[in-house]
Amino acid sequence: MICILLVAGHGTLLEEQIKNDTSGLYRHLSGIPKALLPGLGGKKILDFWWEIVNTRQLFSEVYLVTNADKFKHYERWATANNFPVENIINDGTTTYEKRLGAVADLELAIQSRHLQDDIMVIAGDMLCADQKFDIAQVLRFFKMRGGELAIYYEMENDEETTSRGIVEVCPDTHRIIKFYEKPVAGTTNSRLASVVFYCLRKDTLPTIGEFLHLKENANDRVLGKYLQWLINEVNVSVNGMKLPTGFQLIGQVGLSDYTKWLAHYATKYHETYGKSITHRSYARIGIVGNPSDGFHGKTIAMTIANFWAEVTLTESQTLELLPHPLNDPTRFGSLQDLYYISRKEGYFGGLRLLQATCKKFYQFCSKEGIALTKQNFTLQYDTNIPRQVGLAGSSAIVTATLKCLMDFYNLTDQDLPKPRQANFVLDVESDELFITAGLQDRVVQVYEGLIYMDFSKDLMDKQGYGNYVSMDMSCIPHFWLAYLGDPSDSGMIHSNVRQRWLNGDPEVVAAMKMFADLTDKAKEALEKRNWETLVHLMNQNFDLRRQLYSDECLGEGNLKMVKIAREFGSAVKFPGSGGAVTGLCLNPDNMVALKRALQEAGCVFCHIVPFDPSKSNES
Numbered sequence: 001m002i003c004i005l006l007v008a009g010h011g012t013l014l015e016e017q018i019k020n021d022t023s024g025l026y027r028h029l030s031g032i033p034k035a036l037l038p039g040l041g042g043k044k045i046l047d048f049w050w051e052i053v054n055t056r057q058l059f060s061e062v063y064l065v066t067n068a069d070k071f072k073h074y075e076r077w078a079t080a081n082n083f084p085v086e087n088i089i090n091d092g093t094t095t096y097e098k099r100l101g102a103v104a105d106l107e108l109a110i111q112s113r114h115l116q117d118d119i120m121v122i123a124g125d126m127l128c129a130d131q132k133f134d135i136a137q138v139l140r141f142f143k144m145r146g147g148e149l150a151i152y153y154e155m156e157n158d159e160e161t162t163s164r165g166i167v168e169v170c171p172d173t174h175r176i177i178k179f180y181e182k183p184v185a186g187t188t189n190s191r192l193a194s195v196v197f198y199c200l201r202k203d204t205l206p207t208i209g210e211f212l213h214l215k216e217n218a219n220d221r222v223l224g225k226y227l228q229w230l231i232n233e234v235n236v237s238v239n240g241m242k243l244p245t246g247f248q249l250i251g252q253v254g255l256s257d258y259t260k261w262l263a264h265y266a267t268k269y270h271e272t273y274g275k276s277i278t279h280r281s282y283a284r285i286g287i288v289g290n291p292s293d294g295f296h297g298k299t300i301a302m303t304i305a306n307f308w309a310e311v312t313l314t315e316s317q318t319l320e321l322l323p324h325p326l327n328d329p330t331r332f333g334s335l336q337d338l339y340y341i342s343r344k345e346g347y348f349g350g351l352r353l354l355q356a357t358c359k360k361f362y363q364f365c366s367k368e369g370i371a372l373t374k375q376n377f378t379l380q381y382d383t384n385i386p387r388q389v390g391l392a393g394s395s396a397i398v399t400a401t402l403k404c405l406m407d408f409y410n411l412t413d414q415d416l417p418k419p420r421q422a423n424f425v426l427d428v429e430s431d432e433l434f435i436t437a438g439l440q441d442r443v444v445q446v447y448e449g450l451i452y453m454d455f456s457k458d459l460m461d462k463q464g465y466g467n468y469v470s471m472d473m474s475c476i477p478h479f480w481l482a483y484l485g486d487p488s489d490s491g492m493i494h495s496n497v498r499q500r501w502l503n504g505d506p507e508v509v510a511a512m513k514m515f516a517d518l519t520d521k522a523k524e525a526l527e528k529r530n531w532e533t534l535v536h537l538m539n540q541n542f543d544l545r546r547q548l549y550s551d552e553c554l555g556e557g558n559l560k561m562v563k564i565a566r567e568f569g570s571a572v573k574f575p576g577s578g579g580a581v582t583g584l585c586l587n588p589d590n591m592v593a594l595k596r597a598l599q600e601a602g603c604v605f606c607h608i609v610p611f612d613p614s615k616s617n618e619s
Contacts, residue, residue, distance in 0.1 A: 364416070
């Protein structure tokens with residue numbers, strides 16, 4: 001791979017305004033080429049790009065194309081920065097009127113140096129907001145995807161699309177569908193701006209000469225118009241890769257815009273450096289329909305404010321995952337102490353969840369063409385979600401970690417939409433950690449609140465996720481929750497049901513359809529505030545589950561809690577996989593007696609506090 005830096009522009013507006021500035025603040029910059037103007041972090045703009053590409057492992061050669069008017073400036077810069085002077089190419093022009101155009105300058109470099117390799121071309125006068133940009137990720141994506149590659153970013157609110165090359169990108173294939181060079185307003189709704197940062201395969205280089213043959217005017221010989229022609233007319237496959245950062249072409253702005261963007265990017269950098277990012281994800285209760293979420297069924301679940309997992313990410317010199325003092329123990333009082341802790345809480349804490357999420361996040365971004373900055377961080381977590389009682393404690397940690405990573409690397413819900421976030425969390429647990437689970441918990445923890453979920457096979461096959469609907473939480477009934485103090489006897493909930501379902505067992509298939517039917521009826525009952533019907537449906541849900549899984553699989557402790565609840569006329573069912581029960585008791589006196597009975601049986605009891613995201617500052 002060969003890199004070509006283009007800095008051959010003439011007499012721009014910015015240079016003219018610096019020359020004519022009467023304040024005296026910019027007198028020392030008069031006559032300096034735009035690429036050698038100050039950038040971020042005390043570096044010249046070109047210094048940044050030279051540091052980025054000055055890697056022999058990635059580029060066999062780096063060339064710089066300039067004009068005769070500014071050649072001496074770049075020659076001095078080269079000797080001061082260990083850039084090979086012999087790799088500076090002079091296009092021979094001295095005025096704007098005689099300019100060749102960026103595409104012709106690129107062709108000059110290719111022909112004069114007899115280049116026969118893949119090429120990366122970058123505008124060396126481009127101000128980049130991200131000073132920790134990892135160019136190796138761009139090259140990996142270019143080689144992995146095949147085809148040409150164009151870098152793009154999402155424009156900020158005050159940027160005009162009429163001043164940029166705008167791309168429309170297929171979210172599934174990452175191929176650029178359309179390229180609009182400085183489109184008039186209303187041409188496209190896209191705000192994805194392409195910049196002069198492309199990777200071209202050596203087999204595509206002859207198209208540059210073809211384009212120049214068609215375009216004799218220097219005004220048309222700009223790289224944006226070349227890409228527009230290549231994509232829209234020649235139908236060459238060009239992939240898009242998003243950088244979650246901002247760019248400004250200094251040659252296209254005046255002095256006020258240059259100083260504004262320089263200050264803006266510097267402020268953003270200082271505001272984010274060393275900043276801690278914290279996200280919470282909440283436990284959930286399955287109200288109706290579970291466990292059919294893993295079997296193309298339907299469910300309704302709700303996040304609860306009683307229990308949560310919290311993850312904090314702080315930028316640091318090295319990447320570090322901090323173990324939790326209680327959940328990731330490495331020191332014990334005695335062998336007996338180790339035995340009881342392991343028996344009650346298992347062998348796996350939250351540290352593996354942090355690590356697996358980070359691994360999967362990097363893998364996702366690499367595959368999806370999202371270039372991440374070279375920033376390290378420290379991750380730590382805390383949680384009060386009881387372990388091994390089926391309240392989605394593991395997925396809460398993964399979900400909170402994902403939210404932190406997305407914030408840290410400036411990813412939005414457009415980069416990773418919420419339905420895919422839920423899939424991502426499930427993939428972390430199932431692919432990386434071999435945890436058997438369905439989508440319900442991940443969906444409700446990503447969306448938060450009271451969520452109706454349809455996982456019908458047709459939907460899942462067509463779009464890769466289900467239909468998820470947020471429901472009104474303004475008048476939720478008073479659910480309760482109880483869980484085992486010692487969850488070691490919570491049963492082997494999933495048993496052989498999954499294998500039976502895969503084998504097409506009629507009983508299992510019919511049961512999953514019935515779970516879905518109960519869910520639709522429960523949705524209607526919730527919307528109509530018909531709590532008596534909801535009580536009946538929740539009980540039916542448990543009875544169906546018991547029939548399908550058998551008492552042996554459900555576990556003696558779980559069945560005991562169910563028995564106690566029913567003695568007091570309460571609806572009762574599993575909120576998750578087992579170890580806890582949730583219910584709805586409409587008789588206040590019975591509710592008091594039920595609470596006492598469960599506590600006397602050694603259970604932990606609490607009244608559910610719904611978590612409504614519309615009333616919270618936490619996103």
